[in-house]
Amino acid sequence: MVAGLGLFSRLRLAAGFVCALSVLSMAPAVHAAPAAPLYPGEEALYAKAADEGLVVSFDTGPEWANWKSLFAEFKKRYPKVEITYNDIGSAATVVALDKARRRPQADTAYYFAASALDAASKDVVTPFKPVNFDKLTPVFRERDGRWFTVHSLNIAFLVNTKLVKDVPHSWADLLKPEYKNSVVYLDPRSTGQGQVAVFAAAYAFGGSVDNPKPGADFFGKLREAGNVMRVEGTTPYAKFVKGEIPILIGYENDGLKAKYTDGMGDAAEVVIPKEATVSAPYAMSLVKNGPNPDAAQLWLNLVMSDVGQSLFAQGYVRPAVPGVPLSAEIHAKMPDVPQVHPLDVVKAAQKKAEVDQLWAQAALAK
Numbered sequence: 001m002v003a004g005l006g007l008f009s010r011l012r013l014a015a016g017f018v019c020a021l022s023v024l025s026m027a028p029a030v031h032a033a034p035a036a037p038l039y040p041g042e043e044a045l046y047a048k049a050a051d052e053g054l055v056v057s058f059d060t061g062p063e064w065a066n067w068k069s070l071f072a073e074f075k076k077r078y079p080k081v082e083i084t085y086n087d088i089g090s091a092a093t094v095v096a097l098d099k100a101r102r103r104p105q106a107d108t109a110y111y112f113a114a115s116a117l118d119a120a121s122k123d124v125v126t127p128f129k130p131v132n133f134d135k136l137t138p139v140f141r142e143r144d145g146r147w148f149t150v151h152s153l154n155i156a157f158l159v160n161t162k163l164v165k166d167v168p169h170s171w172a173d174l175l176k177p178e179y180k181n182s183v184v185y186l187d188p189r190s191t192g193q194g195q196v197a198v199f200a201a202a203y204a205f206g207g208s209v210d211n212p213k214p215g216a217d218f219f220g221k222l223r224e225a226g227n228v229m230r231v232e233g234t235t236p237y238a239k240f241v242k243g244e245i246p247i248l249i250g251y252e253n254d255g256l257k258a259k260y261t262d263g264m265g266d267a268a269e270v271v272i273p274k275e276a277t278v279s280a281p282y283a284m285s286l287v288k289n290g291p292n293p294d295a296a297q298l299w300l301n302l303v304m305s306d307v308g309q310s311l312f313a314q315g316y317v318r319p320a321v322p323g324v325p326l327s328a329e330i331h332a333k334m335p336d337v338p339q340v341h342p343l344d345v346v347k348a349a350q351k352k353a354e355v356d357q358l359w360a361q362a363a364l365a366k
Helices: 042-052 067-077 090-099 113-121 192-204 213-224 237-241 252-260 293-304 306-314 328-333 345-350 352-363
Strands: 054-058 082-085 108-112 148-160 183-186 228-232 247-251 268-271 277-287 340-342
Touching: 042 054, 042 293, 054 090, 054 293, 067 082, 067 293, 067 306, 090 108, 090 113, 108 113, 108 293, 113 277, 113 345, 148 192, 148 252, 148 293, 148 306, 183 192, 192 213, 192 247, 192 277, 192 345, 192 352, 213 228, 213 352, 237 247, 237 252, 247 252, 252 268, 277 293, 293 306, 306 328, 345 352
Parallel strands: 054 082, 054 108, 183 228, 183 247, 277 340
Antiparallel strands: 108 277, 148 247, 148 268, 148 277
């Protein structure tokens, strides 16, 4: 799952969605669902899912967002249901669902929420409200349950403290002379992450998803100050980890992964800008006429349960369900950030052309 590639999507190379499917459990055991259910009706749903014996989960690559731990939890709780997955990207997932609409192969789909809008418009997903659905902020769910956010990613500053003496803590700080030729971000015309960053900056300077101009203007000021090192077309995570980027405007989870998993340690600092930022929603859907609807619902309920949501947090992505209990260690790494605005992807998608135009006018050399 690679954030930021394509328009509001995470495009990923794949040989084909069928051959990309991987099997997680080949020999299911025979014992029943746990004695302490996650929600009322879990055991009855498990019994029906066990008759199907399989759930096919599209685009849930195990190394992204800690899906591997959710797979392990599902296998442990429901040993009679095999789970398979592929890892093909948001846009490719919608294409695959559309092509297979007469004989669907997938049971569930996971994608950046803007791709969920596409799936709903193509009528390849069906309403389903999992556990905790009603707790989601309204902009993080489709009213009837055709898609719902399972986790989100916050726009943040990823700072290499070996290259930057004074860590910036606000959007305004990035305009200071000391950050000349230091800031890298993604092109909003071709990447979803770049679009989200414009909305984040807009909120910081009095704008919103309805008024992105202040965000585009900020990136114009950043260029005029001489502080832009370059604008990337794909997520430059590897370059940041290698020490080639002083400041990256990117996603919080990448910074935390660089710091705690990929070896940067104290050389990486992750800053949620103090004025404001936005959280980008990643969603799931129940596939219309999927082959294993009961197993699919069992899987989606686990993902949205407090157990599933807490496992996302262990992968450094923000749970979508408010108030999910987190360990002290995880909470310290991802503290509460009240200045974060949940992104309304419906409005954001409608503003795509306007953002492209405003950013190009403000941020490209004249």
